[in-house]
Amino acid sequence: xLSARGIHFGYRGRTVxxxxxxxxxxxxxxxxLGGNGAGKSTLLKIMLGLLTPQKGEVTVGGQPLDxxxxxxxARRAAYVPQVHAAPFPYTVRxxxxxxxxxxxxxxxxxxxxxxxxxxxxxxxxxxxxxAERPYTEVSGGERQLALxxxxxxxxxxxxxxxxxxxxxxYGHQVRLLAxxxxxxxxxxxxxxxxxxxxxxxxxxHRVALxxxxxxxxxxxxxxxxxxxxxxxLYGVSVALLRDAGGQAIAFRPTEGKTACSP
Amino acid sequence: xxxxVLPRPPGAxxxxxxxxxxxxxxxxxxxALLALSLGRYPLPATETLRxxxxxxxxxxxxxxxxxxxxxxxxxxRLPRVLAAILVGASLSVSGAAYQALxxxxxxxxxxxxxxxxxxxxxxxxxxxxxxxxxxxxxxFLTGLxxxxxxxxxxxxxxxxxxxxxxxxxxxxxxxxMSLLSMVKYVADPYNQLPAxxxxxxxxxxxxxxxxxxxxxxxxxxxxxxxxxxxxxxDALSMGDDEARAxxxxxxxxxxxxxxxxxxxxxxxxxxxxxxxxVGLVVPHIARLLVGPGNARLLPAxxxxxxxxxxxxxxxxxxxxxxxxxxxxxxxxIGIPVFLLVLSRVRRGWx
Numbered sequence: 001x002l003s004a005r006g007i008h009f010g011y012r013g014r015t016v017x018x019x020x021x022x023x024x025x026x027x028x029x030x031x032x033l034g035g036n037g038a039g040k041s042t043l044l045k046i047m048l049g050l051l052t053p054q055k056g057e058v059t060v061g062g063q064p065l066d067x068x069x070x071x072x073x074a075r076r077a078a079y080v081p082q083v084h085a086a087p088f089p090y091t092v093r094x095x096x097x098x099x100x101x102x103x104x105x106x107x108x109x110x111x112x113x114x115x116x117x118x119x120x121x122x123x124x125x126x127x128x129x130x131a132e133r134p135y136t137e138v139s140g141g142e143r144q145l146a147l148x149x150x151x152x153x154x155x156x157x158x159x160x161x162x163x164x165x166x167x168x169x170y171g172h173q174v175r176l177l178a179x180x181x182x183x184x185x186x187x188x189x190x191x192x193x194x195x196x197x198x199x200x201x202x203x204x205h206r207v208a209l210x211x212x213x214x215x216x217x218x219x220x221x222x223x224x225x226x227x228x229x230x231x232x233l234y235g236v237s238v239a240l241l242r243d244a245g246g247q248a249i250a251f252r253p254t255e256g257k258t259a260c261s262p
Numbered sequence: 263x264x265x266x267v268l269p270r271p272p273g274a275x276x277x278x279x280x281x282x283x284x285x286x287x288x289x290x291x292x293x294a295l296l297a298l299s300l301g302r303y304p305l306p307a308t309e310t311l312r313x314x315x316x317x318x319x320x321x322x323x324x325x326x327x328x329x330x331x332x333x334x335x336x337x338x339r340l341p342r343v344l345a346a347i348l349v350g351a352s353l354s355v356s357g358a359a360y361q362a363l364x365x366x367x368x369x370x371x372x373x374x375x376x377x378x379x380x381x382x383x384x385x386x387x388x389x390x391x392x393x394x395x396x397x398x399x400x401x402f403l404t405g406l407x408x409x410x411x412x413x414x415x416x417x418x419x420x421x422x423x424x425x426x427x428x429x430x431x432x433x434x435x436x437x438x439m440s441l442l443s444m445v446k447y448v449a450d451p452y453n454q455l456p457a458x459x460x461x462x463x464x465x466x467x468x469x470x471x472x473x474x475x476x477x478x479x480x481x482x483x484x485x486x487x488x489x490x491x492x493x494x495x496d497a498l499s500m501g502d503d504e505a506r507a508x509x510x511x512x513x514x515x516x517x518x519x520x521x522x523x524x525x526x527x528x529x530x531x532x533x534x535x536x537x538x539x540v541g542l543v544v545p546h547i548a549r550l551l552v553g554p555g556n557a558r559l560l561p562a563x564x565x566x567x568x569x570x571x572x573x574x575x576x577x578x579x580x581x582x583x584x585x586x587x588x589x590x591x592x593x594x595i596g597i598p599v600f601l602l603v604l605s606r607v608r609r610g611w612x
Contacts (some may be wrong), residue, residue: 050503071509079507087365087499088554098497102509104493109557152507 001025001061001190002077002158004047008055008213009039010125016042019056024191029184031200031221032193034210035234040193043210044160047191049073051068074102078151080161083144083168089134092146096122096131099153121152125179141172148179159183161192177203186248197230198250209233222248278366282551283558286565290347295370297343298335300576310335338469346575347568349534350544352526354567355488355560357541358548359519362423362495362556370542371527374431374520375438379408380531382442385458389445394468397461398532405528408434413520422513424502427520464589466575468555477529483562484526488528491519492557501557537571537589539596542571546603570595 002025009016016039024030024047034040045051047058049065058065060076067199068076078099086095099121100114110118122128125145130138144164151159160189162196164180165173181203184190194200207224209217211233217224230238230251238251299310313331316323323331332549356371364373372378383404387397412434449455494515497505505512530537547570548563571588572602574595578586 045503048507050506069509070506070511074507074509079504081501081504084501088362088549089553090496094496094553094555095500098493098500098508101493101497106510106515107490129439 002047002058002150002191003060004043004053004056005059006044006056007046007053007058009042009053010052011044015104015213017046017053017163018068020210020213020215022047022191022208022215022218024158024160024189027184027187029180029190029203030192030206030208031204032191032208032210033197033200033233034193035193038210039213040210041162044079044162044191044193047159048077050079050081050156055116071102071105074154074156076156077158077160078154078156080144080147080151080159080164081161082166083140083147083164086135089136091121091132091133092127092138092142093118093151095135095146096149096153099150102154117155121149124152125149139167139172143174144168144172144176145179152183158189159191163193163195165192165194165196173199197225197233201225201248201250217262227251263383270448283562285551286562288550289569290565290572292399293569293576294343296543297346297572297576298339300580301334301339303334305331305334341469341471341474342466342575343572344474344478345466345533346571348474348478348485348505348514349466349533350540350567350569350571351485351564352481352530352567353537353541354544354548354563354570356523356527357495358560358563359491359495359523360541360557361545362499363516363519364428365499365501367546368542370539371523372435372525372541373428374412376405376524376527377531377536378435378438378442380405380528381462381536382408382438382445383405384461384531384535385442385445385449388454388457388461389449391454398473402528402532404438405531406524409520409524409528410440411437413517422516437548456541460587462589463587464592465585465587466534466539466578467585469533477533481526484522484529487522488519489560489564491515492555492560495519495556495560535587535589537592538566539592539600540567540570540574543596543600543603546600550603577593 001023005021006220017193019041020039022032022043032040032043042051046053049058049070052066060068060073065073065078096109096118097114100110100117103113104110119128122131125148127142127145127149130142135143136148137200148159148164162236165176168176177199180192204221206219207217207221207226209229216232217250219230225248227238227240230236239253239254240248241250241252242248295307297312299305299307312321312323312503313328313335315321316328325481353371360369360371360373361367369531380401384397384401386401388403392400409431412430415433416422420429446455446458449458494510495515497508497510498512498515502512544567545559545563548559548566551566552558554561571592574591578588578591
């Protein structure tokens with residue numbers, strides 16, 4: 001259980017977070033929504049101990065996060081950054097093997113056990129066939145899977161993902177979201193930021209809304225994700241579309257065009 | 263050198279991978295044997311090997327012959343061969359470590375101003391008319407000072423971020439380059455200025471066993487320490503946040519890498535003057551040979567750097583009747599070799 005309480009943070013006088021609370025437990029998939037510059041990435045980095053909050057506290061398993069050495073934090077919560085380019089053509093296997101650093105330390109070569117873990121997570125995410133390909137040459141979706149595989153190789157129960165779906169084509173987004181649901185079903189706690197309010201409608205167990213440095217809503221998608229909430233976050237009017245069974249499926253903007261309700 | 267540019271087949275494993283790991287040490291050994299055998303009085307490589315075996319007590323050799331070869335191989339050529347090995351390995355391993363640290367395959371060991379600083383210091387030492395040891399010490403200390411100033415600027419004005427480190431290094435390097443120009447301007451144009459200019463072209467001709475004895479220990483330590491940084495540098499090259507999330511103490515690794523790379527690079531200038539291109543080109547050749555993973559790349563770069571400089575020094579000594587400055591030779595070979603590997607190297611860039 002990773003929990004941030006009353007987090008305040010600012011860069012050079014500009015307040016980003018002003019009392020944000022967010023928690024992540026194993027087995028749940030939590031989506032964090034918020035506008036550009038709302039401080040989603042900042043909150044994730046604070047929860048990973050990469051930034052120190054000016055006020056407030058992050059705890060893991062009830063213990064303050066800063067009581068742990070970096071390696072110990074890395075064995076409890078893993079970070080999946082936004083997909084990026086690497087400056088050197090490491091193979092996918094080399095990238096994933098970096099996830100074993102916290103377990104074996106900086107000065108030990110990976111052993112048989114580490115190689116087994118790496119094989120297992122590569123197979124688990126279905127990218128075993130990419131193992132020897134350069135990370136710089138596979139597609140964006142495959143890179144994102146490699147970064148997730150690296151996080152799984154850390155064998156931490158909690159995964160913190162910064163916009164894992166952005167930059168991926170529609171097919172990759174759908175498949176990756178299903179994959180993340182699967183990981184949550186296996187017992188991983190997954191916290192991800194996203195820009196698309198439709199995604200959490202179908203996939204997430206919980207949605208948190210970040211607005212003005214605070215969590216403006218936190219709960220089941222059906223309760224939290226309302227047209228009012230979307231107007232609060234993004235300043236646009238939307239209608240919520242539902243399927244025949246009354247299940248919410250998507251938002252549709254109602255501004256700037258003739259409103260057409262379903 | 264072109265023949266060692268073997269494209270590594272993707273998925274090379276087992277015996278093939280083992281073989282690629284042995285290429286660099288084997289080349290370094292072969293180059294050392296070549297450098298010990300070549301010279302004004304050339305020996306067949308077999309004769310050099312026979313002498314080495316005799317020195318190790320494995321075979322008998324007539325005493326006069328042994329004395330002659332001892333003088334030739336141990337007294338005259340060995341200091342120079344040791345210097346070439348250490349200088350080549352230091353520059354290459356520093357270059358490879360800096361490329362990972364600064365996430366840029368075009369970075370060389372002089373990035374933070376160590377070479378500019380050491381050059382200015384050496385020129386100042388020559389201007390002040392000091393002994394050779396004084397010139398070497400001045401070069402070493404100003405090399406460290408230049409990097410100290412660059413890193414200091416980065417920490418005072420930018421919290422030690424990567425971009426500020428590079429900017430600090432550029433500023434510090436420019437400062438010492440202008441100091442060097444000033445020293446050249448005031449130097450006596452008949453004696454001191456030529457000495458400064460030749461010194462800046464680089465030469466292994468001045469080394470002796472005493473110099474090498476005091477420099478060998480810190481250089482070997484620095485090379486080995488940097489080689490052990492490989493796995494941390496892999497993670498660091500992916501980004502600061504990612505490395506820290508993987509449990510890597512980013513600031514410590516970065517400062518330690520800069521400290522040891524600066525130490526051994528400043529020593530290369532002390533021993534051999536300015537030798538360019540080795541630290542930029544050799545890591546690329548090593549990357550083609552063993553792949554980009556730094557745990558293998560750094561040792562491979564050290565061996566290949568040693569081989570490269572031994573080869574360059576053998577050319578410098580033997581192509582013309584008078585010795586060429588080795589800095590010119592490394593540039594002349596370095597540029598075509600770099601062009602040769604460029605097409606493969608570019609694959610990794612974005």
